[in-house]
Amino acid sequence: MVESQEGEAKGNIEIFEFFLADAMKREYIEHYSNSLGKQMHMCIYGHAGVPLLGFPTQDSNCHNYEDFGIIYHLSDFIEQGRIQIVTVDSVDEESWSCENGIPSWRSARQEQYHNYIIEEVYPILMQKNTSNMLPIVTGPSLGANQAAITFLRRPELFSGLIALSGVYNSDYFFHGWCDENLYKNSPERFLENMPADHPYIRLYNQKKIVFCVGQGAWEYDGAQTLRNLKRIFDEKKINAWCDFWGSDVSRLVLVVYTASIFYSDFIGRSGLTFLDVVWYSDTIRVGERLFSFF
Secondary structure (H helix, E strand, C coil): CCCCEEEEEEEEEEEEEEEECCCEEEEEEEEEEEECCCCEEEECCCCCCCEECCCEEEECCCHHHHCCCHHHHHHHHHHHHEEEEEEEEEHHHHHCCCCCCCCCHHHHHHHHHHHHHHHHHHHHHCCCHHCCCEEEEEEEEEEHHHHHHHHHHHHHHHHHHEECCCCCCCHHHHHHCCCCCHHHHHHHHHHCCCCCCCHHHHHCCCCCCEEEECCCCCCCCHHHHHHHHHHHHHHCCCCCEEEECCCCCCCCEEEEECCCCCCHHHHHHHHHHEEEEEEEECCCCCCCCCEECC
């Protein structure tokens, strides 16, 4: 178990500090990426259990989950060997967030990042994890976009997706411009054109797919783009759970509890009875919510 200390409120910002227990295995990896041509970093929390690949919030790095308390709130599961979390750096500032950059270079950079995740991060994750289970991929904010892209492009590599408060429309970042690289990284485009008999649809429906978004301040674009994705899922008969929280939830800061039925195929092996994923954002700290997946 880890200890937490709540600092004093300064203005509108409440400071939270989280201290990880010495018992938790934490590995920090710095390695050179051939896909990106630069040094990249990963954090691995835990020694065993269900693997989770976690993308950070927009423009953030592999320490994002620790900095915002996710690792603290999952510490019991991590220390007990029920879950193992692998977090990665982003290159958002060179791609999605690089508003003044050359569009073709930005989209190529995103494609290089996707290749980095699949060809370089994924093998490390699978080597480090001993569960023989496929990972869940997850992320908040722009990390939700990355998680969705990763899962929807390579569903055979993952057991499920939990995407929180993404904006699933590349036009918000590229203002209508698109090329082949951007198309491949825009689920709202490639899913729309996916044939009804595409083998990925069968694969999607063998997995657990969860999208969640609030409907309060800062969530309008996310809610609108998720409604469009839900329409596509429904038309393609893809079994994705798209959940829209109430207007009291802004900038979806999230505590998700999934019932024991979730990922029932590996619960018996892992001893995992529920999975909680905790998000903090800006000045808001949202209370716990219970989700039942079925």
